[in-house]
Amino acid sequence: MPAKSKAQQKAAGAALSAKRGNTKVSELKGAARQMYDSMSEAQLEDFAGTRRKGKPEHVAARR
Template sequence: MSKAESKKQQMAAGAALSVKRGEKPESSLRGASKEMARSMSEDELRELASTKRKDLPEKASEE
């Protein structure tokens, strides 16, 4: 996995990572973040969540 492609993806990864670490209950997640928490490893989530948001678009472009 590479860096996050959008701010929303970065924030969803951060939320999923906090569930993986036991900081939040899984019931606090919705949509993409819930799926990320179930299907990705903590290392993958950490890589996505650590992406700097400054130059990212709000949403990924649909190409």
């Protein structure tokens, strides 16, 4: 499932970096921290690998 916005793609990239040990987990905030805790490395790769071109900066959360 690809990322739906630039912000989601960036958060996934940050979480993936922490999952791989390149970034400290304590540096993660908000969505990136939630993604780190709840998603596998493969899922994060899918989200982080999404192209940003043509994506909106943010998408309203569904509830």
